[in-house]
Amino acid sequence: ATCSAVQLSPCLAAITKNTPPSAACCNKLKEQKPCLCGYLKDPNLKNYVNSPGARKTASSCGVALKC
Template identity: 35%
Template sequence: ANPCNPAQLTPCAGPALFGGAVPPACCAQLRAQQGCLCGYARSPNYGSYIRSPNAARLFAICNLPMPRCR
């Protein structure tokens, strides 16, 4: 099964764009989809979320490494 499903990251969208509280569901999905994040970063639809200034804060709050995309 392909773990990459950007729709599952919906709980992260608000905090990624506007800041605010990060729900546990967001951290769970970021953790499950870590291998997918660079693909999303290159996507015209989702790249702005991954590259947003608040994205680093999400990863820090979730205790996850920021994806290093080449």
């Protein structure tokens, strides 16, 4: 998968509004998993990827945010 944070747009509601993630969100999150650590290093994306909402969403999707 190409690393593109835009691919995670289906997760936006889950991350920002604390709603349960959709299947589309989880699929994209799993697809982008190899990219997540890179996103954590990006000052523009870090706050989103490292937010409690993002961590909860990742956890709900069974994706570990371990870098």
